[in-house]
Amino acid sequence: MKTQQIIFLILSSIILSISAFEYDVDMAEKLSAYSLASYCSSSRLTSWTCGKTCDRVEPLKDVKTFENEKELFYMIGYSQKEDAIVIATRGTLPWSINNWLTDLSASKVEYQNCQKCQVHQGFQQAFSSIIDSLKTEFSKMRKQYQNSKIYITGHSLGGALATLLVPEIYKLNNNMPVDAFITQGSPRVGNQHFSNWFAENNNFSKMSARITLNKDPVVQLPAYSFPFSFKHIGNEVFYKDPSIKHEFTKCLKPEDQSCSFGIYFATNIIDHQSYFGYGWGSELLFCR
Incomplete structure (x- = not known):
């Protein structure tokens, strides 16, 4: 009997270690607030005067924007309180035809960073149009704040762009992991090989x-189903x-029935605009 109990405890500890990953609610809420702020206009962000959207979190210094x-x-x-470089990629603007065309393109293209990896064509094209500028600005800021942490975040389309961004910042950071990478309401970005590659590199x-x-x-x-066959990356945190x-x-693991993959008839767009109870749909109208 003792032997069986010992085996059970060992197996239980292995399962827990496999299924566990670090999640900090306060950090997630903070980065979600920065995600929402990225919907505001450049002029309001550079002066950090976008009302309650900006008031939720510490002001960022030396803000650079690109559109x-x-x-x-x-x-x-740069967040002085967090001693962190914060990067937020913006999601889909409700009135932007260009953004919707990016979202709706569901073809795949080859992804150069890993073998057999493919990613969403629209997301990759969108990412390619901002990455050179982003690399330049990140390198400047990294030189200025050499020992700071690095946070990456994004909502909706911005979550997809953040997913494509984090391996690039990893490389620019001397192959050192960023400190926090958190997305909200991200669509699927790539195929099974892409998802596996992310897991192998601990995201x-x-x-x-x-x-x-x-x-x-x-x-x-x-x-997720054939013939599209897209697959999420893992480390999902699912809220009801x-x-x-x-x-x-x-x-x-991605596509786990215990999380969003287990939801059928997911048709509530209000949920897409309600992360952490913020007004993702309404607040952007007042900070443009």
């Missing part, structure tokens, strides 16, 4: 979380209620 003709946007700045981050919320339809896109930030389910 191209396709209305793709990022912000980068290129000391702490990572792909946050999902209840019946958010965006996290179910592009389709956006207002109860300490009640969630953690799923190490």
